[in-house]
Amino acid sequence: xxxxxxxxxxxxxxxxxxxxxxxxxxxQSIKRKHFDEDGCTLKAASKxxxxxxxxxxxxxxxxVPAIKPQLAYYEMFGHNGITAFERTVxxxxxxxxxxxxxxxxxxxxxxxxxxxxxxxxxxxxSDLSTEIxxxxxxTVNGYLGTDGILPLLKLCKEYNKSIFxxxxxxxxxxxxxxxxxxDNIPVYAKMGDMCEQWGADTIGEYSYSKVGAVVGxxxxxxxxxLRKRLPHTFFxxxxxxxxxxxxxxxxxxxxxxxxxxxxxxxxxxxCAYKAQNRPIDDFAECARIEAINMRxxxxxxx
Amino acid sequence: xxxxxxxxxxxxxxxxxxxxxxxxxxxQSIKRKHFDEDGCTLKAASKxxxxxxxxxxxxxxxxVPAIKPQLAYYEMFGHNGITAFERTVxxxxxxxxxxxxxxxxxxxxxxxxxxxxxxxxxxxxSDLSTEIxxxxxxTVNGYLGTDGILPLLKLCKEYNKSIFxxxxxxxxxxxxxxxxxxDNIPVYAKMGDMCEQWGADTIGEYSYSKVGAVVGxxxxxxxxxLRKRLPHTFFxxxxxxxxxxxxxxxxxxxxxxxxxxxxxxxxxxxCAYKAQNRPIDDFAECARIEAINMRxxxxxxx
Numbered sequence: 384x385x386x387x388x389x390x391x392x393x394x395x396x397x398x399x400x401x402x403x404x405x406x407x408x409x410x411q412s413i414k415r416k417h418f419d420e421d422g423c424t425l426k427a428a429s430k431x432x433x434x435x436x437x438x439x440x441x442x443x444x445x446x447v448p449a450i451k452p453q454l455a456y457y458e459m460f461g462h463n464g465i466t467a468f469e470r471t472v473x474x475x476x477x478x479x480x481x482x483x484x485x486x487x488x489x490x491x492x493x494x495x496x497x498x499x500x501x502x503x504x505x506x507x508x509s510d511l512s513t514e515i516x517x518x519x520x521x522t523v524n525g526y527l528g529t530d531g532i533l534p535l536l537k538l539c540k541e542y543n544k545s546i547f548x549x550x551x552x553x554x555x556x557x558x559x560x561x562x563x564x565x566d567n568i569p570v571y572a573k574m575g576d577m578c579e580q581w582g583a584d585t586i587g588e589y590s591y592s593k594v595g596a597v598v599g600x601x602x603x604x605x606x607x608x609l610r611k612r613l614p615h616t617f618f619x620x621x622x623x624x625x626x627x628x629x630x631x632x633x634x635x636x637x638x639x640x641x642x643x644x645x646x647x648x649x650x651x652x653x654c655a656y657k658a659q660n661r662p663i664d665d666f667a668e669c670a671r672i673e674a675i676n677m678r679x680x681x682x683x684x685x
Numbered sequence: 686x687x688x689x690x691x692x693x694x695x696x697x698x699x700x701x702x703x704x705x706x707x708x709x710x711x712x713q714s715i716k717r718k719h720f721d722e723d724g725c726t727l728k729a730a731s732k733x734x735x736x737x738x739x740x741x742x743x744x745x746x747x748x749v750p751a752i753k754p755q756l757a758y759y760e761m762f763g764h765n766g767i768t769a770f771e772r773t774v775x776x777x778x779x780x781x782x783x784x785x786x787x788x789x790x791x792x793x794x795x796x797x798x799x800x801x802x803x804x805x806x807x808x809x810x811s812d813l814s815t816e817i818x819x820x821x822x823x824t825v826n827g828y829l830g831t832d833g834i835l836p837l838l839k840l841c842k843e844y845n846k847s848i849f850x851x852x853x854x855x856x857x858x859x860x861x862x863x864x865x866x867x868d869n870i871p872v873y874a875k876m877g878d879m880c881e882q883w884g885a886d887t888i889g890e891y892s893y894s895k896v897g898a899v900v901g902x903x904x905x906x907x908x909x910x911l912r913k914r915l916p917h918t919f920f921x922x923x924x925x926x927x928x929x930x931x932x933x934x935x936x937x938x939x940x941x942x943x944x945x946x947x948x949x950x951x952x953x954x955x956c957a958y959k960a961q962n963r964p965i966d967d968f969a970e971c972a973r974i975e976a977i978n979m980r981x982x983x984x985x986x987x
Contacts, residue, residue, distance in 0.1 A: 515763045
């Protein structure tokens, strides 16, 4: 997690930009170019998505430390979409950004090893040893327990990567399971405790381990409670802005040094032109303005 | 779920073949062909994987009703691997097989809609409306609650598809979270109850809904308990064979009509040549023998 924290300190900004692209967010000028070249195809759509991502990355790379592409929006275009995901990851890293793959993957044994290899490790094919997605971190779901986490931890240690485990998610129905209490301890706190255990032997120079947690901005009380309960677990905080969590409520996510969390914003940055009443062609410039506003708002509330 | 159940009745076999390919399982003859053509590349590896899958499918298509490719083993080869997944799905469906995508996907809102679109629905790009993966069912993780399930249900109804929600997984550490009790009811039973609710208005002609559950063969008691507790929830049962669950222990998964569950076997079928002490080049023939043995063993224990 040190690598991410260093970038947060360097940019003085605990924001991650969620890259959840949708064709509706992309200007006609970009789409037309690719539809003219490749027809109305998944390949053309995927190329348009990459170009859109690239412009957003160019616009925010000196402002934010990290991006978080959400796999679903790439899988939605099949293998062409995965190509757009791969290109996005590489381009962002070239620009010095930390990349969190938001895949919420989960499985056990050799299957989890395969996911870990895909996102955090290297594959060996005869003489070839190569990264696949090469992302710096992966979000995962811990419902299957330790068996699902150990294969990830192994590669986190080997390749200096991290994971973020879903603990208390930002959505309205997250409490249906996560708030149920076992001897007065809610499921999300149990999951948080497991994160502390899983990460225990990977604590870095800022006192955070390689096992982070996803905790939603929409539940400020739980955010504050979990920050105290999980001193070695770095938080990835979704639900800021569009989902209703504000900068004020997020204060509890940070430790006394102003570290301990990175806050995600996806649509508010990708579609900033809407809130700013600007034409869609100005999306990148508007994204930059919103990224700066978000940084200043968060820094004022840490 | 009717579509799957009809195929089970037709083949008189409640087995699904897990296609979790690994280069080590594939004969040199297949790999050499592609490595000679495309070099030592992810593309060559992915083509070898498809050829392997194709031979397995050809060998078992008249014996089993369904296959279950596990996404991790395809993602491990990047976008080329996803191409192999796409080709595998299409080929299996051409052979009349029901295809369960084992992705254990989970998210909320528009992100879950994107996953649902990718696996169960159709995407619209300008004039084009096309299936992406076109699978018949998807495994999902319900940790995020109803918000993560509704987008799937919508497409299940629209396109006559199904989902399987992780309830009690087959691995050793599944109990760390899933066995914790809330007022004497374990988390896995709570999750099972949610499956019954989510599926309530999609019950088909065999009294099962479009929302199934994943329940491991390695926990026969819970399997029996959950079969009684969840009368409208069809089970996908992993952990048979390689993971230690036997045909005897699986009896509790079935209802009085011998329906109610489909049992997965991955490695025991893909690598049947090992147990049969036959050369790797006979893998397809050995897979067929094992598929027949498994069918007979399960049918004798329903």
